[in-house]
Amino acid sequence: MSRKILVLNGSPRLNGNTAALIEEFTRGAEAGGNTVVRxxxxxxxxxxxxxxxxxxxxxxxxxxxxxxxxKIYPEYRSADILVFASPMYYWGFSGQLKCVLDRLFAVTESDPNWVTPHKQTILLMASEGSGRENEEPVLHYYKALLGFLDWEDLGTLIAGGVLKLGDIAGHPELKKAFELGESIR
Ligand SMILES: Cc1cc2nc3c(=O)[nH]c(=O)nc-3n(C[C@H](O)[C@H](O)[C@H](O)COP(=O)(O)O)c2cc1C
Structure with a gap:
């Protein structure tokens, strides 16, 4: 079954590390016959x-x-899957992405009972630090968010140890991003 995937890219560097993860993920997802809007x-x-x-x-x-x-609201409404793609900024999402997330609340307000539309979600992230201690705060936040909104996680992928443009070349998480995209049916 073809799914509609909405990628929200919170990185300001369009040729950066997050973008590389998105590109691999998108290649995999499209190879699997899914539609990706970014x-x-x-x-x-x-x-x-x-x-x-x-x-x-x-x-x-x-x-x-x-x-x-x-521009985002109609794509959000019709998407099956949301991809939160962001550099790790102070152990959270970038401000660009956080603003969008907060503003999606207006769609929840459209429902008389404030029911948020059900979505499946994915986290793609690039970070300078690496290891469990560095990842834990944002993963905790992501889990709390999904729990509150009743969204379903399809996978989280954090490429650690990447700071500058191009640092992600050859990173093992790129292959995982492709495979995660390809796994979507
Ligand atoms: C404002 C700012 C805050 C950052 N905070 C963190 C952080 O909390 N933890 C971390 O591991 N890396 C942090 N970084 C590093 C970025 O996550 C890293 O450079 C990442 O690869 C950038 O992704 P991009 O190429 O998509 O912009 C920060 C970078 C900036 C500019």
Missing amino acids: FDLDRMSIHGCKGCLGGGRNPDSPCVQKDDME
Whole structure:
């Protein structure tokens, strides 16, 4: 079965380490017959959530703020799988990605009971540090997020030990990213 995958790329470096993971993942996912839609969030105009709790009145344009989230909302609604792709910034997602995640709450507000649409999710991340201690905070956050939103994890992949552009070349996580994409049915 072909699935629709929405990749939210939170890295500002479009030829960086996160991008390399996304490219391998996408190659695998497309080889498996899936459809991949990708947004490079740093190149879009997306503001932080205002916390007004006033969204959801118009399901087609659920947020009170009108910016490039308008392009993301319809793709989010129709996606089966969300890919959170980000460099690790201070043991979390980049700000670009976090803003989008917060703004997706406007779609939840469109439901009278604030039910978040069910999704399967994947985490692709690049980080300078490596090892369990470095990964633990963001994995804890990711797990808490999925638990709260009732989303289902399909896999997490953190390529550690990569700082500068190109550091990821030959990294074993690239092959795993391809295989993770290919495994999606
Ligand atoms: C603001 C900032 C914060 C960072 N915080 C962390 C961190 O907490 N842990 C870590 O291992 N690497 C950290 N890094 C390193 C990046 O995760 C690493 O360089 C990564 O490969 C960048 O991915 P990119 O090529 O997609 O931009 C940080 C880098 C920046 C610029």
